[in-house]
Amino acid sequence: MKTKRAWIVAFATIFAGVSLALVQNKVAPSMTTLMDAFSIDMATAGWLSSLFSLVGIVIAIPTAVILNKVGPKKGGIIALACAVVGSLIGVLSGGSVAILMASRVIEGMGVGLMSVIGPSLIAMWFPEAKRGLPMSIWAAYQMGAQAVMFFLGAMLTSSFGWQGVWWFGLAACVVALVFYILCVKSPRPEDSYADVESDDVSIAEGIKSPSAWILSLATMLFCIGCFGFVNWIATCWAQTFSWGEGEANMWVGYFSIFGVVAAVIIGALLNRVKNRKLFGVVMLIAYGAASVFGMFMDNPSFLIGFVIVYGFVDAGFPCVLWTMAAQTVKKPELAGVALGVVSIGFNVGVLLGPPIIGAIVEAAGWHAGAIAICASCVLGAVVLLFTKLYSADGASEHEGAERTVPSAL
Numbered sequence: 001m002k003t004k005r006a007w008i009v010a011f012a013t014i015f016a017g018v019s020l021a022l023v024q025n026k027v028a029p030s031m032t033t034l035m036d037a038f039s040i041d042m043a044t045a046g047w048l049s050s051l052f053s054l055v056g057i058v059i060a061i062p063t064a065v066i067l068n069k070v071g072p073k074k075g076g077i078i079a080l081a082c083a084v085v086g087s088l089i090g091v092l093s094g095g096s097v098a099i100l101m102a103s104r105v106i107e108g109m110g111v112g113l114m115s116v117i118g119p120s121l122i123a124m125w126f127p128e129a130k131r132g133l134p135m136s137i138w139a140a141y142q143m144g145a146q147a148v149m150f151f152l153g154a155m156l157t158s159s160f161g162w163q164g165v166w167w168f169g170l171a172a173c174v175v176a177l178v179f180y181i182l183c184v185k186s187p188r189p190e191d192s193y194a195d196v197e198s199d200d201v202s203i204a205e206g207i208k209s210p211s212a213w214i215l216s217l218a219t220m221l222f223c224i225g226c227f228g229f230v231n232w233i234a235t236c237w238a239q240t241f242s243w244g245e246g247e248a249n250m251w252v253g254y255f256s257i258f259g260v261v262a263a264v265i266i267g268a269l270l271n272r273v274k275n276r277k278l279f280g281v282v283m284l285i286a287y288g289a290a291s292v293f294g295m296f297m298d299n300p301s302f303l304i305g306f307v308i309v310y311g312f313v314d315a316g317f318p319c320v321l322w323t324m325a326a327q328t329v330k331k332p333e334l335a336g337v338a339l340g341v342v343s344i345g346f347n348v349g350v351l352l353g354p355p356i357i358g359a360i361v362e363a364a365g366w367h368a369g370a371i372a373i374c375a376s377c378v379l380g381a382v383v384l385l386f387t388k389l390y391s392a393d394g395a396s397e398h399e400g401a402e403r404t405v406p407s408a409l
Contacts, residue, residue: 029153223349258311
């Protein structure tokens with residue numbers, strides 16, 4: 001019965017994450033329409049997306065405090081409410097860029113809150129040895145939302161203008177809010193595997209955990225490479241293969257579909273992997289190699305195979321990341337703080353990746369950009385090796401080998 005309840009909570013939480021990610025990713029498919037409607041340049045339009053990363057950086061640690069004080073249910077309701085209110089303000093912005101920007105800040109607060117609350121809830125309901133699958137499905141929430149927006153965004157925009165994607169995200173968040181209220185609750189303290197609501201939680205102690213910051217750094221390096229690659233690969237292929245922008249974007253959309261499928265497969269595998277850290281190292285190096293192949297590729301006949309392989313390497317490290325993050329602190333109740341710290345690295349990487357890789361490509365070409373992406377991921381793999389993980393009883397893992405619950409294997 002407890003396992004059934006855990007999965008109900010997990011799926012309601014994941015659906016909330018997907019709905020918020022739809023709101024986050026609605027700018028890209030409506031970018032041209034937005035620029036025309038608000039008479040803004042590319043730099044200003046880019047901030048409509050970048051604001052989310054900035055907000056995520058600022059509220060990552062405060063979110064851990066909110067999570068501890070109000071609990072994951074009320075915190076998640078606040079997150080979804082932010083998205084609903086922000087979307088409404090955006091739709092009613094009346095052509096004002098300032099109001100639209102303000103609405104994106106409010107939406108970004110919702111996404112920033114849920115990025116910590118979501119995995120914290122899963123950590124509360126699932127023991128370490130069983131977190132692989134639910135955390136990996138959670139890790140795919142951004143990829144799933146990106147796929148939906150890439151394939152539906154153009155249709156919504158052409159039919160209803162830029163407001164079409166705004167209304168779509170708003171409707172998804174309203175439905176998610178209803179399910180969240182009905183389905184999500186915290187386990188009893190004695191049944192919680194990470195009691196982030198405990199009065200004994202010390203935010204300062206969690207922030208001082210070196211391992212959480214090391215994982216955050218590895219995450220930042222991966223996101224610099226990953227988001228640098230995803231942001232520019234469509235342009236790379238459009239130039240290399242003499243394609244239109246729409247055709248190149250379609251192939252990028254396929255990444256997300258295979259990424260979601262790969263996340264489920266990898267998640268099931270992670271429940272049986274004893275050394276998840278080593279698995280993460282391999283995935284980081286594999287991603288770097290795949291990015292080099294993708295940007296060096298000069299024949300589109302390789303694309304089908306590449307997209308399938310890329311989906312797996314793209315999902316690999318995020319699945320490991322969210323599964324391990326709660327184990328970077330000595331006490332399970334500090335999981336929310338650890339996830340806040342890791343979220344800082346995630347958002348810094350998302351913010352820095354596209355401009356850094358774009359500048360390298362502009363100065364030295366696509367091959368140099370690919371090598372830079374690979375180097376960032378390989379450096380992330382080296383950093384990840386120094387991440388110390390802790391088991392539920394607070395004992396550190398020796399020699400990088402993970403301790404698992406024998407009955408769960």
